[in-house]
Amino acid sequence: MCCLLRRLLFLLLLPIWVLCFSFFSVSGDESSVVFVSTSHEIPISQASPRMGAQSPGPPIVKVVLREDLNKKILIALIVSSTLLCFTVMFLVYLLLWRYRNLKNSFNGIKRKSDSVKSVSTKPIVHKIDSVRKGTIPVYEYQLLESGTNKFSESNLLSRGGRGCLYRACLDEKSSVTVKKLDGGGETDIEKQFENEVDWLGKIRHQNIISLLGFCVYRQTRCIVYEMMQNGSLESQLHGPRQGSGLTWQLRMKIAVDIARGLEYLHEHCHPPVVHRDLKSSNILLDSDFNAKISDFGFATVLMTQNKNLGNRAPEYLLDGKVTDKNDVYSFGVILLELLLGKKSVEKPSSEPESIVTWAVPKLSDRANLPNILDPAIKGTMDLKHLYQVAAVAVLCVQPEPSYRPLITDVLHSLIPLLPVDLGGSLRIL
Structure with a gap:
């Protein structure tokens, strides 16, 4: 670039300097010009006595010196050409500076964080671009901040383990869900953020959350989802409403939706994907309580012990290997x-107690099962359906992985319990 500028400058000044030196050489030869106009040629010796008695006669001598004038013109040309040179250089550098700034502003992700502890976003950009280059929009932080009213409590949908969900109105017709991650800049959070954007950029399913874009701003990391008006399943079950908005049928619909999403990950993705962080806070609900799995920060490819066993009934080990x-x-x-x-882990005054430890011994007692249900759904379901759902739950939480059913079998067990209008096969007369 510097060589190009020097060549441009040389070509621009060359004609001016040639003109100046040509002019100077000509003016040097004619530094003084003498014009003599006389009627008669009179010797000086004869003319002297007559000078005093006569008025100035016809002889007129005019001498015009142009050397000083030529020098001034030359200096003016050199100064003007030099000024022109600096002006052109300044304009070229200004254009280059503006081009670089515009290129950086549209780059999408800042290359460096303002904090010393920040982690470079180059791996994020590289990995995202290598998967779905140009298809994942990058949102400006100011737009998300404005749409959530500076991430105010009034726009809070739910709180999760690694961040909060906010409702954001980007304009009159566009609303989205924004997940703002905690601990931006930390290595683990960066990896989870990158992993989720990577996976959601590739996965498309009605029960998997749709990724609309992401945002990286200083220490803040945001992921933009489709609008999920009812927040998370955790907030619906354990929030202020305490599950009152979830009927038995809606709960079965949510269970079937989750199972369908998992079946897609386990059976229809190539290679199969394991979520590894499935919990109620990562199940999001739209305005019709359609459930969608989110938060793919820990998702990874399924590792089987023996590929010859097939996908339907393999045995998996938990010894450091990921399994479905x-x-x-x-x-x-x-x-x-x-x-x-109940929450997955209750925290009474003493030691925390897992819902599995508390519930499994009680679920085997059919007579007592209706008494331990969520009060919001007591007496609202067919007891046969209740027993079947309880049996499926007990099988899923077996300590030995090989005793647990495949998610496809779980789905086929639950679909007959859900009415047709909600996506099941149960016909209510």
Whole structure:
């Protein structure tokens, strides 16, 4: 670029300097010009006595010196050409500076964080671009901040383990859900953020949350989802309403939706995907209570022990290897939450107690089962359906992974309990 500028400058000044030196050489030869106009040629000796008696006669001598004038013109030309040179250089550098700034502003992700502890976003950009280059929009932080009223409590949908969900109105016709991650800049959060954007950029399913874009601003990391008006399942079950808005049928619909999403990840993705962090706070609900799985920060490819066993009935081990049975166990915990209205881990005054430890011994007692249900759904379902759902939940949370069913089998067990109008096969007469 510097060489190009020097060549441009040389070509621009060359004609001016040639003109100046040509002019100077000509003016040097004619530094003084003498014009003599006389009627008669009179010697000086004869003319002297007559000078005093006569008025100035015809002889007129005029001498015009142009050397000083030529020098001034030359200096003016050199100064003007030099000024022109600096002006052109300044304009070229200004254009380059503006081009670089515009390029950086549209780059999407800032290359460096303002904090010393920040982590470079180059790996994020590289990995995202390598998967779905140009298809994942990058949102300006100011737009998300304005749409959420500076992430105010009035726009809060739910709180999760690693961040909060906010309702954002980007304009009169566009509303989105924004997940603002906690601990931006930390290595673990960066990896989870990158992993989720990567996976959601590739996965498309009606029960998997749709990714609309993301935002990286200083220490803040945001992921933009489709609008989910009813927040998370956790906020519906354990928030201020305490599950009162979730009927038995809606709870079964949510369970079937989750199972469908998991079946897609386990059976229809190539290679199969394991979510690894399935919980009620990561299940989001839209205005019609359609459930969608979110938060793919820990998702990874399924690792089987023996590829020859097939996808339908393999045995998986938990010894450091990822299995689809992890997701089945987590689904069983969510099913228990839907039935009992309790959190996955209760924290009384003493030691925390898992819902699995508390519920499994009680679920085997059919006579007592209706008494331990969530009060919001007591007496609102067919007892046969209740027993079947409880049996599915117990199977899913078995300590031995090989005893747990495949998610496809779980789905086929639950669909007959859901009315047709909600996506099941149950016909209510």
